[in-house]
Amino acid sequence: MSSEKTRRRFLEATGIAGVAALAGCSGNGGDGDGDGTTQDGDTTTTQGGSGSTRLSWHAGGTGGTYYPLSNEIKTIVEANTDYSLNVQSTGASVENVGSLADASADFALIQNDIAYFAKNGTGIDTFEGNAIENLEGVATLYPETITVVTLQDTDIETLSDLSGATINTGDLGSGTQVNANQILEAVGITDYNEQNAGFSQASEQLANGDIDAAFVVGGWPVGAIEDLANTNDVQIVPIQGENREAVKDAASWFADDTIPAGTYTGVDEAIETVAVQAMIATHAGVDADTVETVTAAIFDNLDELTIKTDFISVDSAQDGMSIDLHDGAAAYFDA
Incomplete structure (x- = not known):
């Protein structure tokens, strides 16, 4: 297969009209619990059961590392905050960027190279001329x-x-x-x-x-x-x-x-x-208090993780960070 054919297939699959169309690939309904989620254009935050505020977290395929790690993070966040996480299986990094771009996800796991391409509108055809200006970093995790x-x-x-x-x-x-x-x-x-x-x-x-x-x-x-x-x-x-x-x-x-x-x-x-490098990303529409609270819940309770524990730490959480930090993440790591 020529590289030109690969580029054409990639653009057809993702939608040249705009990278935000990538978010439609995830089939959100299959992982939802039926509570009427509404969006205000900035965030997908909704009111969950028992007074908790539900956040949308996009992971990756069930056979990889993103999905099980995201579910461990879900357990930690829900045990230590008033937030609940709706973890969704997705096609991973590029699709997840699309979900953050249109705010159908609050947080997502993505690769640091894909984050750089998306933020700067360069590197791969999907992002050429389609810089995702609202994309912001939270923490890097592991190779x-x-x-x-x-x-x-x-x-x-x-x-x-x-x-x-x-x-x-x-x-x-x-x-x-x-x-x-x-x-x-x-x-x-x-x-x-x-x-x-x-x-x-x-x-x-x-x-x-x-x-x-x-x-x-x-x-x-x-x-x-x-x-x-x-x-x-x-x-x-x-x-x-x-x-x-x-x-x-x-x-x-x-x-x-x-x-x-x-x-x-x-x-x-x-x-x-x-x-x-794997990393947690968010978008500018998620308020700083939310991002700081979720970040603190994860990194203050790393001993509750069982996946990639040799790599994930506060000290290394900015190694390889390829985009600007969200203000909420910066507030936690600079404290």
Whole structure:
């Protein structure tokens, strides 16, 4: 697939008329509880049960890290504030930016590179001339490892072996899709059949022989890959050596990363790769008190998290922050 075809498909999927149209991809009704949510153009905050104020938090696919981490955050916030969080499964970063742009979400998890592109109206076609001026940062969380997964019987051992392959590059409009296409282009791979689905479906596609490889972006271990490795002989394709340098030269937000040996069943050696950074974002229409209260609830109670606990901390919460902080987040971290 040529990079031009990829760009055309991406624009068709996301809607060239405006990045805010991305928010419509999430199918909000499937995750709602039926309480009549109203929007005032600035925030999706609504009155929940028992006098609590409900906030909309957009995560990612259920097979990645965003969704389970968001539900742990939901538990912490609801236990320590008067807010309730409505966590929604979505197509992740690019779609989540659209939800923040039109205020159909109050908070969302996104990648730091996607945040930069969106805020500055650059980097990828979706945001060219469509800067999301109301997008603001809350905190960075952990490295999001790029994992290229296949099965051992495909004989795919290096990135160059992906030429001519059928590859799931992630959900349409996701940061995973953006990163996958950036990496493939950087190493000179243009001849491939692109499939688009979330991590869980990609795992099923691999198991069924419908695709040859899949890109997954998320903090290891990724649940969908763990499940696949428990029933199939998986292989993780490294991004190393000249290929890794080419990827970093093409996009400065990629950093070196390593998947430790034993992270996945049958993968007994450490795998070199690259990573971006996961972050919490919000929009300017959410008031400072709300953002400060939610931020404090999370970072004052990190001992209640079980996911990515080696990385998430107050001290590192601004490492790799690629956009301006919301005033409420700044009030917490500057206190």
